[in-house]
Amino acid sequence: MVLEIPENIEKALGTTPEESKRRALECLVLDAYRNHKISRHQLRKTLGLSWFDTEDLLARNGITHDYTAEDLEKDLQTNRRLFPTK
DSSP states (O other): OOOOHHHHHHHHOOOOOOOHHHHHHHHHHHHHHHTTSOOOOHHHHHOOOHHHHHHHHHHHHTTTOOOOHHHHHHHHHHHHHHHEEE
């Protein structure tokens, strides 16, 4: 895919062409993640980030976890199954 970006927008995205390309990719991937088009794992792999860097990027862009009470209950059930108490 080739994406043509007007010069004034490119300059607003970064101080170098490489920085501008990286920020444009981040914006596209973040938007896809925000709109549930890709997974967190896909976001991380596409951008070549560690788990911690991914969490930092999401936080800096105001993207929070979609973690519901139902998700918590499922995680607790899994935890109880994997690590039963005596």
